[in-house]
Amino acid sequence: MKEIYLDNNATTRVDERVFEEMRPYFCELYGNPSSMHFFGGQVQKKVDEARSRVAALLGALPDEIVFTACGTESDNAAIRSALEVFPEKRHIITSRVEHPAVLTQCRNLTKRGYRVTELNVDGNGQLDLKELEAALDDDTVIVSLMYANNETGVIFPIEEAAKMVKAKGALFHTDAVQAVGKIPLNMAESAIDLLSLSGHKLHAPKGVGVLYVRRGTPFRPLLVGGHQERGRRAGTENTASIIAMGKACELAHLHMPEEAGRVREMRDRLERELTALIPNTRINGGGTNRLPNTLSIAMEFVEGEGILLLLSEKGICASSGSACTSGSLEPSHVLRAMGVPFTCAHGSIRFSLSRFTTDAEIDAVIKELPPIISRLRQMSPFGREFLNK
């Protein structure tokens, strides 16, 4: 059975071109970039090239790029740094729909006496900037808001938020893990101080991330030890993966407009067809600006895990916003924060596409999903009531 992989917001396939770029740096060019000899020096040059490629994608300067192990590390480093730089300030602002890398950290900080404001979102998962404005005060040390939501793809008005925060004298961080490579970003014209991204979301391997630190932003490292990354992140570089990250960013930079357009067309077709073929659906975040690759569709009276298991039987990989797949017992915190009714929240499925998604794969989902929903609704007491109306 050939798999149809539509869970690209979880992770992506490493692009062959990316893999070829990193391959020599395991067994042939394995020098330590910090070494003084020529063998390490040639690796250092390649790491520098990767830094420039990442910077080009972000519209940033190479020395603003700090390589990390993952998006979570970047998020943690950004927030912890701000707290160390401004120890007198005790207020943090974030949103209720952040990734746990930010949300869990912020909630843990309340135990250390920090005041944390979690901004609400509306029914579309969109932020209200007036609420942010009202929450900001002189005690606010950092505001951390995601660029785009991993479940719904909803894009926050990050540039406006960053300007608002800067005017108030606080630092602004954004978790842009889902946005980078899918929509254009330009740090040169931005007010963002700190930005996180992750390699495996844009066809580089798992285990490499980046923290963008705007030049002049005060910074304290999370990891201390050696002088790597100009003292901002100690530890021997994950060299091959960093080189891969550079190549992945170069490819994203070159092909983003064409790819985003093609992926959006496929996503929109999937959305249109599923909505037409399956009664009682709603698109989570459908009324606002979204990433081109993400579709979160809620189907009433069925539970997400059952849908995923039956899709999996057909070779289709997707993700669910329901409780039972995640090990928690409530539907995802994102859908709950959006006020998605329970009738829909339990039956929410996320399809996330990539540059490798084909029209034939979209056709397969359009063919397979409607009978699955029909079967589960027939089995469900609520679905039967609805079908018998």
Next chain:
Amino acid sequence: MWDYTDKVKEHFLNPRNVGEITDADAVGEVGSLACGDALKLFIKLDEKKERIVDARFQTFGCGSAIASSSALTEMVKGKTLDEALQISNQEIADFLGGLPEEKMHCSVMGQEALEVAIAKYRGVEAPKHGHDHVETEGEIVCKCFGLTDIFLKKVISSNKLHTAEQVTHFTKAGGACGGCIPKIKELIAEVMGEEKKAAPERPTKLTNLKKMQLIQETLENEIRPQLWADGGDLELIDIDGANVQVAFRKACAGCASSGNTAKFVEQKLREMVSPDITVQEVQG
């Protein structure tokens, strides 16, 4: 993806007895959309109204909820109502070759639906359950899922649950905001206390063999589950008279507080086995 047994997968992919019995003798319904799972169970009795000849179900829920419902309908066929009432949630899980602990509440839901159906048939008041999300007997402990202390104590006792996490897996209590977890821990302590009182008095004079058995049982049933809850563990290395040698494992190994843990183990063994026991931590 959950690590489901082949039998769970088989019952999910090819559920037995899906649907309804239009002239059912008994119908039991538990759960809700808000809760995330619900089961409607239909039962048909023979002409003498003694044995169950048919059972069907409608389930809203995850893979293990559907598989548990399918298993339940297979298990009750041919049984009298009294025999069917004896089916425990653990037996439903066992029928399927086991369920992940996080999914045990699905088997509890099956047992509840059966109790409701039979009570309704007999014209007695249907028992109220956690999955009903209605005001039930007792004090509400978990506000998110509407679960009472009486219901939780019953599940804790019948499934011998030792940790709040286990209670969450079996009932969902504490699985949302988590605000009731301290109260759940109190209920566990209460149930354990009641069971201890009900347990036969420890004999005043233990033979060496009995003492060793009792030490092993206490370590397995009382002490290790508490260490697991914190990610730790221990291994019994040796018993020499009243001296018990243990080695700490997982998070307990090399823990700065292992001395306190050893004292806890010693106190528990003195309480449950014999007041002269000493516990020694060894490398092993």
